[in-house]
Amino acid sequence: MSHDDIFTKVQGVLVDALGVDDDEVTPTARLTTDLHAESIDFLDIVFRIEKAFGFKIGQGELFPDNINDPKYVNDGVVNAAGLALLREKMPHVDFSAFAADPKLEKVSEVFTVTSLVNFVQNKLAASATA
Amino acid sequence: MRWLWIDAILLHEPHTRLVAIKNVSLAEDHLHQHFEAGSDGPAQPMMPASLMLEGMAQTAGILVGSVRQFKEKVVLAKVTEALFESDVFPGQSIRYDATIERMDDMGASTKGVISRFDHRGGGWIDIGRTEIIFSHVDQNRAGLDLPEHNFVFGENFRAILGGLLPKRA
Structure with missing residues (x-):
């Protein structure tokens, strides 16, 4: 196709x-x-x-599962490990703009x-x- | 008055289909406001389409809940389609025929056909169809502060669910 x-x-x-x-x-x-x-x-x-x-x-293949885990998020901001996880799990998404201001509440905007x-x-x- | 918009379950095919019935009675108060007499004519009581949608949501919700023995809280998430082509009047019956299209840990997508039966003749006639998505709220809590007990399939439904419910402890 x-x-x-x-x-x-x-x-x-x-x-x-x-x-x-x-x-x-x-x-x-x-x-x-x-x-x-x-x-x-x-x-x-x-x-x-x-x-x-x-x-x-x-589940979590197209859109992320809840990543609100202290390993990946600190004070509402996705950390480097979280960003790496998102990029690995979701190669279909461009996270470059999100990485500049990785607030968890904005992750759905990617x-x-x-x-x-x-x-x-x-x-x-x-x-x-x- | 209890928020029950089905009277009985007619058929249950586990994981697949549930059919429920409601008899519309002139004793139901809400019919007398829908529509009451006014300057444009005499009272014309009929079943509100919004409550038929609720009846289908209860039917399809029970079907979805039954798949996991009512352990999950199943809540209506989205009505993607609701079409009604005909009215239902007191003395007639409504049949809700719900099927599961797709289900996973997050929720379920259902289809429904609504039919009307006129006891004076005419048999069952399809009068509407729905597509409703349900969410498994425990999987999609998103920070909501919800009670731990299953507030969806509570005592209200026990009489209707009968054999579908787990036995009381």
């Missing part, structure tokens, strides 16, 4: 899940701040992506439409080589 085909399907998922218009779902749009996704919408998005692309998504497309692309590639 081409990148454009994946984008179009992801766009459809977000239009249905979040009640937004097609043209709002741009590659750089952030799920929370631009498309107004709330925490429970993330569960809806996971379910819809599974259905749209026919694969299963494990998810863009492109990160979802990257995730799907990685999953499809992995299943093709399996």
